[in-house]
Amino acid sequence: MALFSAAAKGDFLKIQSLIDSEDKSEDSGGVDVNCTDASGKTALHIASENGHLQTVKCLTNHGAKVNVVDANLQTSVHLCSKKGHRRVVELLVNGGADIDIGDKDGFTALHIASLEGRLDIVKYLVSKGADLGRLAINYWTPLLIALDGGHLDIAEYLLTEGANINTYGGQLDIAEYLLTEGANINTCGKGGYTALHDASQTGNIGGVEFLTSQGAELDRSNDDGWSALSLASFGGRLDIVKVLVNEGAQLDKCDDTDRTPLSCASQEGHLEVVEYIMNKGADIEIGDKDGLTALHIASFGGHLDIVKHLASHLEVVEYIVNKEAGIDIGNKDGLAALHIASFRGHLDIVKYLVSKGAELDKCDKNDRTPLYCASQKGHLEVAEYIVNKGAGIDIGDKDGLTSFHIASLKGHIEMVKYLVSKGADLERLTNDYGTPIHLALDGGHFDIAEYLLKEGANINTCGKGGCTALHASSQTGNIDRVKFLTSQGAELDRSTDDGWTALSLASFGGHLDIVKVLVNEGVEVDKAPRSGMTPLCLATGGGHLGIVEVLLNVGANIVKVLVSKGAQLDKCDKNDRTPLSYASQEGHLEVVEYIVNKGADIEFGDEDGFTALHRASWEGHFDIVKYLVSKGADLGRLAIDYWTPLLLALDGGHLGIHDYLLKREATKIVKPFIGFEEEYSDYLRSTFGGDAFPSYMPQSSRPYDPYLTNPRDSSISTRKSIKEKTMIISLDEYSIKVLLSPEDLDKAKYITAEALPRIPPDLKLEKDEVVISVGLKLSPPGLQFKTPVEVTVSHSAIFSNPDKAEIVLYTRRTGSDEFSRIVPASDKAARCVVAKNHLTLYIDHFSEWWIISLIRRYFIGKRLICTPYAPLSTSRDIMNSILLIIKDDFCGVKEVVLL
CATH class of the missing domain: 1.25.40.20 (Ankyrin repeat-containing domain)
Incomplete structure (x- = not known):
C-alpha cells in the first residue's frame, strides 16, 4: 500500500498528497491514516520504528492515533524506544502517547529501552513518570531487565531514581551481581533511600544481613533524617533492629525532628523493640524538637479508639517508668506526661501516672494543669478521676482561664455541669474580665449559657x-x-x-x-x-446609611448634639446648601424650628438661588412652609429662571401651598415667570376672579382655536393636577379629559395633565404625517397602570371615514430628546379610537404624547377657525386688506401668506 511504503521511506510529501486526496478509496490514492497492514501496524508504527520525525509529525497532525497497538500489542512508542529514536519518543509522548501500556508480555516502553540499553530514552521516560516497579511476565522489572541485558549504567540510574531491589523479592544474587560489577552499595534513590534503608523498612532481613556484611553505611540518613535503625524501630522489625544494633548502629541517632529510634518505637507501641534498645543503653530522656521524650510520646499515642495499641502503649509507659524516667519532666512547653495523657483522654495511662506519683496540679509554661487539658478536650472521665484524686478546679492559666472557662468556651456542656457540681465559680473573671458565660457565648454555645443562667450566673x-x-x-x-x-x-x-x-x-x-x-x-x-x-x-460618621435610616425612623436626633458642639448653622456644602436647606427639603420640621431658633439664616440661597422656602414649597412640606412664612421668609424671592416659592408649589402640584402663599401675597403681586404667564394668570383668574389683577393680566375677548392658538395666549391654562378624591382631569380649553381609577390614584402624590400647544423641534415627522392635536404630557413620568387610562382629546383633522383613519403616536420619556413612533393596534395598551371631532387614547404609562395622522385616502385636510375682525368704523371708499398668516406643518408647508 502506498501509505505504508511512504511511511517506511519517510516520504512525508507523498503522505501529505495521499491524505489531501478527496476520494478516500485506494484506487484514487486516498487513504485512512489509521489503517493497518497484515501485522497490525499503522503508518505511524512504521514511521516511528524507522525514526522518520517529519513523517511522524505529518501523520499525527492528520489524525494518526498514537496509542494504536499492533499484533504484539506494541505501540509506536515501544518501537521507537527499542530503536533509540528519542526525538520521536518525545514527539509521541507530547502528543498524548501512554508510556505505561504493556505489550503481550507486559513490557512497557521503559522495559524495552532498559533491555536495549537506551539510557537517554530511559531517563526521558522516567522524567515523564514511567512506572519503575512495573512487573512484566516472570516478574521482570525495568531494573532487572537492564541487569539481564548487562546495562549497569541503566541499573544504577534506576536505583538512584528509586527502583527497589525488593520489588522483585530482594534477590541477593542481583545485589551481589551489582556489587561485583562495581555498583555503589550506598547509592541513594528517591528521598535519599539506600538499599539498606529499603531493606530495613520492608523487613527484608536477608537483604539487611547481606548489605551490612558488605559494608553498607549503617547510620546514613535519608532526606528526612531517618536512619535504618529508626525505620526498623518505627516498623517494629525487632530482628532487623538486633542486626543493626549488633553491627554498631547508633542507638540515639536522631532524625530531623530530633526523635530517636526509642521515640519511634514508643510512638507506635512496639514494646519488644523498646525493651531491647533500652537494654542496649538507649537514653530515655532525650527529647525531640518539642521537648517530647519517649514517655511523652507513648502517653500521647495511646489512642482509646485503637484498643489493640492501647494495651501495648500502657506497657511501654510502665516499662519506662520502672526504669526511673522522670515522670514529671516537661517538654519545652512544660507539658509533662500527665498533661499529654489527659489531653488525649487516655484514662488508663492517666491512672498509672497518678499511681506513680505524677503531680496532679503541675503547670506547664502557660500555667495550664492536666485538668485544664482534659477540660479543653471534653474528656469527662479523666477530669472526674483527677478531681477525685485532689486536682484543683479553680487554678487559672496565665490569662486567668480556669478549667471551667475553657470547658465553657469549647462547648463541653457535660464537663461544665460536672465542674459546677464541684463548686466552680460562676462569676470567676479572667484577666480580661470574662466570665464563663461570656466565654460560652464567645464560642456560640447557647445551651451552656442558658444552663449557667439557670444556675444563677449574672447576664x-x-x-x-x-x-x-x-x-x-x-x-x-x-x-x-x-x-x-x-x-x-x-x-x-x-x-x-x-x-x-x-x-x-x-x-x-x-x-x-x-x-x-x-x-x-x-x-x-x-x-x-x-x-x-x-x-x-x-x-x-461611619457611612452606615442603613443604620442612619433606622435611627431616624425611630426619632434619633443628631442636630442638637451637633449644634451643642459648635456646628456652624449656615455652613455650606459645595452647592452652597445649608443644613436648613436640607432639613426643609426633607420635611424635618423639628430640625427646622430648632436651627432657625438658634439663628440659622432663612434667606440664605444656594447656588441656584433657592432658599429654604423654595425647597419646602417644591417638595410639598406645608407645615415647614407655614413656619418659614411665620418667620418672615420672602415669598417673592426670585431664584434661577425667575422661580418663586409660589410657582414652585404650582409646578410641583402642591395646590394647597400655592393657595396659601397666594392669599398671603394678594396685594403684593410678583411678575410671573417668563414662559409661565398664561398658566399663572389663568390660575389667578380662576381663584380670585377676572378683575383681581388688571395691572398685568392681558384682556382678551376674542374666540380662539385650541389647535392653532399661540401658547403665549394668557387666556389658556395648559396644566391641571388632581388629588385623591378626583378621578377626572379636565383641560376644558383644549377639550382634554383624563379618566383615572381610584386604584391608580394611590400610586403617586399627584397626577398632572399638561397640554402642549407648541410642537417641539425634536419631533421629526415622516413626509406624509401631520399633527392633528395639541400634545399631551402626563406626569409623573413612567407611572404604570394595571389597566389603560382613557384620554379624550379633540382633533383638527377632517376624515372621510374616521373609523378608518390612519393614526400614529409619537412618545418620549421626560428628559429624553428622542421620540419613539408607535402604530396603535387594538390588541396593544397604546391604541386610538377616532371620531369626527375627537379621539380617545388608551395608554398604560405616563409620558409625552403627540397624535399624528397619515396623509392617506381617508384624510381630507385640517379644520381652520378664523375670528373675523374689522375696525369699528371705516370709510367706504377705502379698500381694506387683511394679512392672514397661517403657521402649520401640513404637507411640509411652514408658512403661507394670504392677502
Missing part, C-alpha cells in the same frame, strides 16, 4: 472596661448572641466605663441587623457616650 456581669456580654456581642456583630441576650433580659441601655451602650457600639461598627434588634427591643436611641456622639452620629 449583666461586667468585664474589662465595664463591658457586659451584650456590649461585646454588639461590638463584634454577633446577631445570634444579641438575640439570645435580649431574650434573657440583658440590660439594654447599660453603659461601659466610657459611656458606650450596646446601640452605640453596633452603630459604630455598622451592624445593621443588631441595631434593628436593639431598636425593636426599645433601646434608648439618643444616649451618647462621653464623646457626646449619639448612635446616629456614629453611624453617620
Whole structure:
C-alpha cells in the first residue's frame, strides 16, 4: 500500500498528497491514516520504528492515533524506544502517547529501552513518570531487565531514581551481581533511600544481613533524617533492629525532628523493640524538637479508639517508668506526661501516672494543669478521676482561664455541669474580665449559657472596661448572641466605663441587623457616650446609611448634639446648601424650628438661588412652609429662571401651598415667570376672579382655536393636577379629559395633565404625517397602570371615514430628546379610537404624547377657525386688506401668506 511504503521511506510529501486526496478509496490514492497492514501496524508504527520525525509529525497532525497497538500489542512508542529514536519518543509522548501500556508480555516502553540499553530514552521516560516497579511476565522489572541485558549504567540510574531491589523479592544474587560489577552499595534513590534503608523498612532481613556484611553505611540518613535503625524501630522489625544494633548502629541517632529510634518505637507501641534498645543503653530522656521524650510520646499515642495499641502503649509507659524516667519532666512547653495523657483522654495511662506519683496540679509554661487539658478536650472521665484524686478546679492559666472557662468556651456542656457540681465559680473573671458565660457565648454555645443562667450566673456581669456580654456581642456583630441576650433580659441601655451602650457600639461598627434588634427591643436611641456622639452620629460618621435610616425612623436626633458642639448653622456644602436647606427639603420640621431658633439664616440661597422656602414649597412640606412664612421668609424671592416659592408649589402640584402663599401675597403681586404667564394668570383668574389683577393680566375677548392658538395666549391654562378624591382631569380649553381609577390614584402624590400647544423641534415627522392635536404630557413620568387610562382629546383633522383613519403616536420619556413612533393596534395598551371631532387614547404609562395622522385616502385636510375682525368704523371708499398668516406643518408647508 502506498501509505505504508511512504511511511517506511519517510516520504512525508507523498503522505501529505495521499491524505489531501478527496476520494478516500485506494484506487484514487486516498487513504485512512489509521489503517493497518497484515501485522497490525499503522503508518505511524512504521514511521516511528524507522525514526522518520517529519513523517511522524505529518501523520499525527492528520489524525494518526498514537496509542494504536499492533499484533504484539506494541505501540509506536515501544518501537521507537527499542530503536533509540528519542526525538520521536518525545514527539509521541507530547502528543498524548501512554508510556505505561504493556505489550503481550507486559513490557512497557521503559522495559524495552532498559533491555536495549537506551539510557537517554530511559531517563526521558522516567522524567515523564514511567512506572519503575512495573512487573512484566516472570516478574521482570525495568531494573532487572537492564541487569539481564548487562546495562549497569541503566541499573544504577534506576536505583538512584528509586527502583527497589525488593520489588522483585530482594534477590541477593542481583545485589551481589551489582556489587561485583562495581555498583555503589550506598547509592541513594528517591528521598535519599539506600538499599539498606529499603531493606530495613520492608523487613527484608536477608537483604539487611547481606548489605551490612558488605559494608553498607549503617547510620546514613535519608532526606528526612531517618536512619535504618529508626525505620526498623518505627516498623517494629525487632530482628532487623538486633542486626543493626549488633553491627554498631547508633542507638540515639536522631532524625530531623530530633526523635530517636526509642521515640519511634514508643510512638507506635512496639514494646519488644523498646525493651531491647533500652537494654542496649538507649537514653530515655532525650527529647525531640518539642521537648517530647519517649514517655511523652507513648502517653500521647495511646489512642482509646485503637484498643489493640492501647494495651501495648500502657506497657511501654510502665516499662519506662520502672526504669526511673522522670515522670514529671516537661517538654519545652512544660507539658509533662500527665498533661499529654489527659489531653488525649487516655484514662488508663492517666491512672498509672497518678499511681506513680505524677503531680496532679503541675503547670506547664502557660500555667495550664492536666485538668485544664482534659477540660479543653471534653474528656469527662479523666477530669472526674483527677478531681477525685485532689486536682484543683479553680487554678487559672496565665490569662486567668480556669478549667471551667475553657470547658465553657469549647462547648463541653457535660464537663461544665460536672465542674459546677464541684463548686466552680460562676462569676470567676479572667484577666480580661470574662466570665464563663461570656466565654460560652464567645464560642456560640447557647445551651451552656442558658444552663449557667439557670444556675444563677449574672447576664449583666461586667468585664474589662465595664463591658457586659451584650456590649461585646454588639461590638463584634454577633446577631445570634444579641438575640439570645435580649431574650434573657440583658440590660439594654447599660453603659461601659466610657459611656458606650450596646446601640452605640453596633452603630459604630455598622451592624445593621443588631441595631434593628436593639431598636425593636426599645433601646434608648439618643444616649451618647462621653464623646457626646449619639448612635446616629456614629453611624453617620461611619457611612452606615442603613443604620442612619433606622435611627431616624425611630426619632434619633443628631442636630442638637451637633449644634451643642459648635456646628456652624449656615455652613455650606459645595452647592452652597445649608443644613436648613436640607432639613426643609426633607420635611424635618423639628430640625427646622430648632436651627432657625438658634439663628440659622432663612434667606440664605444656594447656588441656584433657592432658599429654604423654595425647597419646602417644591417638595410639598406645608407645615415647614407655614413656619418659614411665620418667620418672615420672602415669598417673592426670585431664584434661577425667575422661580418663586409660589410657582414652585404650582409646578410641583402642591395646590394647597400655592393657595396659601397666594392669599398671603394678594396685594403684593410678583411678575410671573417668563414662559409661565398664561398658566399663572389663568390660575389667578380662576381663584380670585377676572378683575383681581388688571395691572398685568392681558384682556382678551376674542374666540380662539385650541389647535392653532399661540401658547403665549394668557387666556389658556395648559396644566391641571388632581388629588385623591378626583378621578377626572379636565383641560376644558383644549377639550382634554383624563379618566383615572381610584386604584391608580394611590400610586403617586399627584397626577398632572399638561397640554402642549407648541410642537417641539425634536419631533421629526415622516413626509406624509401631520399633527392633528395639541400634545399631551402626563406626569409623573413612567407611572404604570394595571389597566389603560382613557384620554379624550379633540382633533383638527377632517376624515372621510374616521373609523378608518390612519393614526400614529409619537412618545418620549421626560428628559429624553428622542421620540419613539408607535402604530396603535387594538390588541396593544397604546391604541386610538377616532371620531369626527375627537379621539380617545388608551395608554398604560405616563409620558409625552403627540397624535399624528397619515396623509392617506381617508384624510381630507385640517379644520381652520378664523375670528373675523374689522375696525369699528371705516370709510367706504377705502379698500381694506387683511394679512392672514397661517403657521402649520401640513404637507411640509411652514408658512403661507394670504392677502
